[in-house]
Amino acid sequence: MLVETINNRKTAGATESTVLGPFHMVTSPRRALGDSIDLIGTGPACVVTGRVLSVGGTPLPGAEIDVWQADDHGFYDVQQPGVQPQGNGRGLFTADEGGAFWFKTVVPTYYPIPTDGPVGTLLTATKRHPYRPAHIHFIATAPGHRPLTTHIFVAGSPYIESDAVFAVKKSLITEFTPVDDPEQAARYGLDRPFCLATFDIILQPNS
Helix, strand or coil, X not given: CHHHHHHCXXXXXXXXXXXXXXXXXXCCCECCCCCECCCCCCCCEEEEEEEEEECCCCECCCCEEEEECCCCCCCCHHHCECCECCCCCEEEEECCCCCEEEEEEECCCCXXXXXXXXXXXXXXXXXXXXXXXXXXXXXXXXXXXXXXXXXEEECCCCCCCCCCCCCCCHHHEECCEEECXXXXXXXXXXXXXXXXXXXXXXXXXXX
């Protein structure tokens, strides 16, 4: 996180970056706006919406948003081959003409990072727990702008104040607001209550 923060100093107003993490795939499944990245359907439903903007507020139509997350039990698809279908919790989306994006998923949960090898030794030596708060990963790209790697963190998640990898930034903590309105659910193709998270991604132009 120290190296990431030093190397990604941001322009005022731009979204803060954070670590990539070990579970990103080079090629995520391309999905249409509004599709679900959840291929299992076991967790609480969630809709994530937002816009990709340039510093100053100009929408960035056609921006690409690569998203990935753990399931509602705290595992990524690559950790459970044969249990989760490949590509579960992942999607590559293209923002519309107004820079907007939206997709369906499940509310993620907190999980422990692997503790085998030197990482476990370091955590033990520093008397730190191995848990990460619940989050969704994003990489956003648009022509003429610096790519951004970031997360949103579920407000109120356990370990939000003590992330094992020190990646939480206050500006990235996002409310996942419960919605119990059948009409609003139907607009997103859902038939049950869900949580709504809104997160605008603001990119800084290339220098």
